[in-house]
Amino acid sequence: xxxxxxxxxxxxxxxxxxxxxxxxxxxxxxxxxxxxxxxxxxxxxxxxxxxxxxxxxxxxxxxxxxxxxxxxxxxxxxxxxxxxxxxxxxxxxxxxxxxxxxxxxxxxxxxxxxxxxxxxxxxxxxxxxxxxxxxxxxxxxxxxxxxxxxxxxxxxxxxxxxxxxxxxxxxxxxxxxxxxxxxxxxxxxxxxxxxxxxxxxxxxxxxxxxxxxxxxxxxxxx
Numbered sequence: 001x002x003x004x005x006x007x008x009x010x011x012x013x014x015x016x017x018x019x020x021x022x023x024x025x026x027x028x029x030x031x032x033x034x035x036x037x038x039x040x041x042x043x044x045x046x047x048x049x050x051x052x053x054x055x056x057x058x059x060x061x062x063x064x065x066x067x068x069x070x071x072x073x074x075x076x077x078x079x080x081x082x083x084x085x086x087x088x089x090x091x092x093x094x095x096x097x098x099x100x101x102x103x104x105x106x107x108x109x110x111x112x113x114x115x116x117x118x119x120x121x122x123x124x125x126x127x128x129x130x131x132x133x134x135x136x137x138x139x140x141x142x143x144x145x146x147x148x149x150x151x152x153x154x155x156x157x158x159x160x161x162x163x164x165x166x167x168x169x170x171x172x173x174x175x176x177x178x179x180x181x182x183x184x185x186x187x188x189x190x191x192x193x194x195x196x197x198x199x200x201x202x203x204x205x206x207x208x209x210x211x212x213x214x215x216x217x218x219x220x221x222x
Contacts, residue, residue, distance in 0.1 A: 001116055001159060002026040002177045004048040006036030006062065007078065008055055012101075016049065019105045020112075023139055024155040026177055033057030040066045044176065045073050047116050049108070052079040052090055063093040074115035076108070113139070116163075129165045129218040132201055134158075143201055150200070153178055153193050161206065161216035170213040 003025050007013040010031070017027045028043065030036035033054035040048060040062070048066075052059035063075060077090040080101040087098055096115055099108055117136045127134045133142045141148040141158060150158065156178045161169060175190050194214060198206055207215045 001046040001156075002028070002044070003112070004028050004030070004036065004039055004043070004045045004073075006030045006033065006040075006048065006054065006059070007051045008032055008053075009051070016105065016108065019109065021152075023109055024152050024159070025112075026156065026179075033059060033062045037062045037065050040071055040073075041069045044173070046177075047074045047076065047112055047119070049076050049078060049112065050095075052077055052086060060089050060093040063090070063095060067094040074119045076112055076115060078103075127162055127165070129162055129216055130205065132162065132205065132216075132218075134162050148200060151196075154197055154200075157190070157193050158197055158201070158216075161214060165216045165218050168209045168212050168215045172213075174213060 003020060005013060005016055005020070005027055007016065007029075008031050013029055013031065017029055020027050028039055028045070030039055034056040036048075036050065036054065037057055039045075050059050050063060054062065057065075059077060059079075063077070066073075066075075074096045075094065077087075077095045077098045078101060079086055079090070079098065090098060096119075097111055099111065113136055127136060131144050133145075134140075135142075139155075139159075141150060141155070141162075157174060160174055160177050171190065178190065178193070194206055194208075205217060207217050209215055
């Protein structure tokens with residue numbers, strides 16, 4: 001999953017980004033509302049974490065601009081303010097959930113996973129695809145009931161494929177999510193990662209659709 005984090009508190013921003021990357025999220029960070037608005041309007045994200053009290057452009061204005069631009073990604077707002085009116089403003093602007101500072105990073109991650117799961121049309125936290133299962137709340141993959149050991153890049157590829165199972169995922173879109181928008185910066189090619197995954201979950205589980213991308217096939221035999 002690729003996440004946009006817009007938070008002007010440098011220490012908090014670093015802590016959140018570090019925790020998200022440890023959970024295999026790809027993260028872009030903006031330190032003010034102007035940069036956050038631009039990224040949200042020009043890049044593709046699975047979700048955004050947006051502070052309300054931002055310099056240059058306040059959080060609610062950023063969110064309204066995203067929605068007016070047709071960006072429908074789920075948004076989790078952060079606020080240090082306890083006033084209900086501030087939260088109402090965020091929801092009116094188009095927010096999907098909120099956390100009041102201070103909060104536990106673990107709760108933020110769980111809420112973020114739930115938002116992405118619901119936006120992808122998955123009401124239940126457990127997604128099953130043939131012999132493969134994914135707990136979207138904990139981020140754990142299993143094959144035939146046994147946990148899979150995956151690298152961070154393998155996890156990102158497989159998570160993207162299982163959330164769009166039986167659907168062709170364009171190679172460029174997949175690479176953008178895996179390499180945080182800069183596929184050329186990593187020596188590991190997408191083909192190598194897919195090959196490693198096939199050895200772990202079964203060669204026929206991931207189909208190469210020539211000229212288009214990859215598809216996770218849920219009725220693949222082994």
